Amino acid sequence: MASEDGKEVFDAEAARLLLKDLRANFATGKTRSYEWRVSQLKSLLKLATDHEEDIVHALRSDLSKPTLETVVYEIALFKSSCEFILKKLKQWMMPEKVKNSIITFPSSSEIVPEPLGVVLVISAWNYPFLLSLDPVIGAIAAGNAVVLKPSEVAPATSTLLAKLLGEYMDNLAVKVVEGAIPETSALLEHKWDKIFYTGNTKVGRIVLTAAAKHLTPVALELGGKCPVIVDSNINLKVATNRIIAGKWGLNNGQACIAADHIITTKDFAPKLIDTLKVGLEKFFGNDPLMSEDLSCIVNSNHFSRLTKLLDEDRVSGKIVHGGQRNKINLRISPTILLDVPEDSLIMKEEIFGPLLPIITVENLEDSFNIINSREKPLAAYLFTNNKTLVEKFARNVTAGGLLINDIALHLTNPHLPFGGVGESGMGSYHGRFSFDTFTHKKAVLYRPFIGDVTARYPPYTPEKQGLLRALLSGNIFNIILALFRWLKS
Amino acid sequence: MGSKDAKKEEAFDAEAARSLVNDLRGRFASGKTKSCEWRVSQLKAMLKFTNEHEKDIIDALRSDLSKPMVESFITEIAMLKASCEFTLKGLKRWMMPEKVKTSITTFPSSAEIVPEPLGVVLVISAWNYPFLLALDPVIGAIAAGNAVVLKPSEIAPATSSLLAKLVGEYMDSSAVKVVEGAIPETSALLEQKWDKIFYTGNGKVGRIVLAAAARFLTPVALELGGKCPVFVDSDVNVKVMARRVIAGKWGLNNGQACVSADHIITTKDFAPKLIDALKVELEKFYGNDPLKSEDLSRIVNSNHFARLAKLLDDDKVSGKIVLGGQIESKDLKIAPTILLDVPEDSLIMNEEIFGPLLPVITVDRLEDSFRSYNLKEKPLAAYLFTNKKKLKEEFVRNVSAGGLLINDIGLHLANPHLPFGGVGESGMGSYHGKFSFDTFSHKKPVLYRSFGGDASARYPPYAPWKLKLLKALLDGSIFGIIRALLGW
Numbered sequence: 001m002a003s004e005d006g007k008e009v010f011d012a013e014a015a016r017l018l019l020k021d022l023r024a025n026f027a028t029g030k031t032r033s034y035e036w037r038v039s040q041l042k043s044l045l046k047l048a049t050d051h052e053e054d055i056v057h058a059l060r061s062d063l064s065k066p067t068l069e070t071v072v073y074e075i076a077l078f079k080s081s082c083e084f085i086l087k088k089l090k091q092w093m094m095p096e097k098v099k100n101s102i103i104t105f106p107s108s109s110e111i112v113p114e115p116l117g118v119v120l121v122i123s124a125w126n127y128p129f130l131l132s133l134d135p136v137i138g139a140i141a142a143g144n145a146v147v148l149k150p151s152e153v154a155p156a157t158s159t160l161l162a163k164l165l166g167e168y169m170d171n172l173a174v175k176v177v178e179g180a181i182p183e184t185s186a187l188l189e190h191k192w193d194k195i196f197y198t199g200n201t202k203v204g205r206i207v208l209t210a211a212a213k214h215l216t217p218v219a220l221e222l223g224g225k226c227p228v229i230v231d232s233n234i235n236l237k238v239a240t241n242r243i244i245a246g247k248w249g250l251n252n253g254q255a256c257i258a259a260d261h262i263i264t265t266k267d268f269a270p271k272l273i274d275t276l277k278v279g280l281e282k283f284f285g286n287d288p289l290m291s292e293d294l295s296c297i298v299n300s301n302h303f304s305r306l307t308k309l310l311d312e313d314r315v316s317g318k319i320v321h322g323g324q325r326n327k328i329n330l331r332i333s334p335t336i337l338l339d340v341p342e343d344s345l346i347m348k349e350e351i352f353g354p355l356l357p358i359i360t361v362e363n364l365e366d367s368f369n370i371i372n373s374r375e376k377p378l379a380a381y382l383f384t385n386n387k388t389l390v391e392k393f394a395r396n397v398t399a400g401g402l403l404i405n406d407i408a409l410h411l412t413n414p415h416l417p418f419g420g421v422g423e424s425g426m427g428s429y430h431g432r433f434s435f436d437t438f439t440h441k442k443a444v445l446y447r448p449f450i451g452d453v454t455a456r457y458p459p460y461t462p463e464k465q466g467l468l469r470a471l472l473s474g475n476i477f478n479i480i481l482a483l484f485r486w487l488k489s
Numbered sequence: 490m491g492s493k494d495a496k497k498e499e500a501f502d503a504e505a506a507r508s509l510v511n512d513l514r515g516r517f518a519s520g521k522t523k524s525c526e527w528r529v530s531q532l533k534a535m536l537k538f539t540n541e542h543e544k545d546i547i548d549a550l551r552s553d554l555s556k557p558m559v560e561s562f563i564t565e566i567a568m569l570k571a572s573c574e575f576t577l578k579g580l581k582r583w584m585m586p587e588k589v590k591t592s593i594t595t596f597p598s599s600a601e602i603v604p605e606p607l608g609v610v611l612v613i614s615a616w617n618y619p620f621l622l623a624l625d626p627v628i629g630a631i632a633a634g635n636a637v638v639l640k641p642s643e644i645a646p647a648t649s650s651l652l653a654k655l656v657g658e659y660m661d662s663s664a665v666k667v668v669e670g671a672i673p674e675t676s677a678l679l680e681q682k683w684d685k686i687f688y689t690g691n692g693k694v695g696r697i698v699l700a701a702a703a704r705f706l707t708p709v710a711l712e713l714g715g716k717c718p719v720f721v722d723s724d725v726n727v728k729v730m731a732r733r734v735i736a737g738k739w740g741l742n743n744g745q746a747c748v749s750a751d752h753i754i755t756t757k758d759f760a761p762k763l764i765d766a767l768k769v770e771l772e773k774f775y776g777n778d779p780l781k782s783e784d785l786s787r788i789v790n791s792n793h794f795a796r797l798a799k800l801l802d803d804d805k806v807s808g809k810i811v812l813g814g815q816i817e818s819k820d821l822k823i824a825p826t827i828l829l830d831v832p833e834d835s836l837i838m839n840e841e842i843f844g845p846l847l848p849v850i851t852v853d854r855l856e857d858s859f860r861s862y863n864l865k866e867k868p869l870a871a872y873l874f875t876n877k878k879k880l881k882e883e884f885v886r887n888v889s890a891g892g893l894l895i896n897d898i899g900l901h902l903a904n905p906h907l908p909f910g911g912v913g914e915s916g917m918g919s920y921h922g923k924f925s926f927d928t929f930s931h932k933k934p935v936l937y938r939s940f941g942g943d944a945s946a947r948y949p950p951y952a953p954w955k956l957k958l959l960k961a962l963l964d965g966s967i968f969g970i971i972r973a974l975l976g977w
Contacts (some may be wrong), residue, residue: 076963212699235940416934443892458784
């Protein structure tokens, strides 16, 4: 593995050996037992509980993430995910009996869930604890051996994960490989039974291309420009609070389901902006660059990327609030822009930061078409009390998921599949969907030797054909007639 | 479009493909394919042309594969009709949003999953069941509300032409199109961005499709194949077992089927009895000169014929033939051939046979072979013939494949309540029944909240009491929540 003191490089050969070991371990059947899966999940719960402080510390180091965001949105969410799965696991592991069709009569059928084998989870840097371990829960619950590759862009969390999983989990079947591009490439050269990747579309394509060589199925949790449509018919104060929480309260906008930009009517925009300003000051004080309740920008690359978006000529003049930055501390204050041009950079790429453009339209329903004409985002939001508008939105707007009158919360409901579509990803997880995404649903049909329809077999005489036709038509009268003719022959 | 047009030499190139996809996207955006009425009308149209042109379909299959009429009728036509009818019956229900539970973390709220079409999808079909494997996925695509392009296999040209003609005449050409052709046309199609690609065929092309799709982040379903093993125990009804093995090998397009029996594994003791039973039934089914039997498909073309002849010619293999081995290259016919204990490293045991050659491999104990099979590539299906309950249990527990079938071959794909698909080298994704609808759908979660019940604990400035309350909420512990609310 990538070691700190030695000169061990994790190359393709090391990856090959790692996989070989894991496959041998999987072949022993150990990871398939209910007891093993439960023991591993309980260990994960324990490490999250015992090391809460270390985790908070690591996230503060990597992202200056406020304690509450870490404790609630990373740790508590993770634990509740774990507990939900522990409660339901036995049920999910059981074969599911299904109906039979007349064609296979007599028979009985079931679907048996089985692990895929050895799987790879590649995580992201913005929720580095949750997004590493949440998919791992699914992999383990489904009975697989798993390798986790945490993001190197959040190094303190990566190191902590390697340490904790090394201490608490079954190292023969659950491994952490730390590293960056070389190590990830080494891992991707080999055949996995599934790859689960959280991150951006550029690397998503690289992962898919690598997986194609081995026919490896892939789940991709990507992002997109999650739009927030805001109607005038709303509880303005609550809506504004939720928008602020769903933008700057989510790792300072660096979240795949954070509000990317707002679309509202020309008439309503001024009121919305004013209320946002008031809310922002209440939440983060009048010098937000100093607020402890905001994450900083993860690194200087992203800082430059974001300031470039702001500094573009046709955009810098559209700032109506904020715009301050501190390069040394990697901080950008909550910034609102009004009516930036459609073809500006800030409206073309996923912002992933504390900049919130507000686009105005004449008619709010026009925004549905605007959203549908772009790449499908991971989530789309609508704030309104208007039931008709809600129905139209739910029926017509395509995104990974939709949420009415709030932001991001849908991912906390384990009964809803969480995932993207089109450019925002493929596959889904959370709750039962996590179990399913790492599972092969094996169809099993049982037949007895009795009830053999000899009409199936050659030589194919006209009478046999008649009988088979009649049987397949399902018409009793035809069947009896044809049976009679065939028996006579 | 397809270069069938005698008047012009239109090549279906990347530009033509791009223009085609654009047209379809425009069509899809109009919302027409989303309506229940449209979907039903298209499925009914498909049923109609299948009924009205049964004879043409049978003729095309005879031309392409010398497929016996009974096989064409049962395994292609009747199966497609059953699939259509099952989908028509379930469609309205499948289209409805599914209400799901909500969690305390989003209280108060309501949640549902709304199925929606992916958009414009591509179905690439195979040559061995060229009618069924072209239209069955198309049923799913249409049922889910997509616009669809079908690319039938050029290796079954009569069926390909017939499909283009029938779909063109009976279905909505503005949203359901057939593109005929071979590698150039398929490559042109694969250069475009699709919302889903459904490919049936072999692993080599499967990898090409996946790589092409990766550029656009297009999700793909692959229905491939594999060496479907048949484990035969001694505790069986020998006659019925033999018949079902024959039906599941030579009765399935003469072994050219992704789910047909590839090879048998049985015990050393039982092998002679098994082979004798097969010989007896084979003669009953196909007479004593099977090369002349009308009830066997031929080998599809000279490439595959040469491939299969080569498998037989292998030095280490030709001496292991215990039945058959006769070939007739003019008519592309190979007689049902059984081989006994060919070497493990022979070519015939290392690639999917897809033809009328049936190796029988003997072992000491059947259970041991279950475990060793898991070290190989996972096949599309695996079969076991036995009366023993415990053996069945061990088989189901230990053998991994797309699907398993006990005491028969191939039939499991006739149950629309079972997902049909592969795993590992045999594919990804599944279809049939509702799974067809699902494979071409996006299951969109929708959460509805009102403005009431706003927890101010969510918002900055973050204070310790807020932290405690939120933690307790996520814990789901009522007691914890009350304590936090009371400020303890």
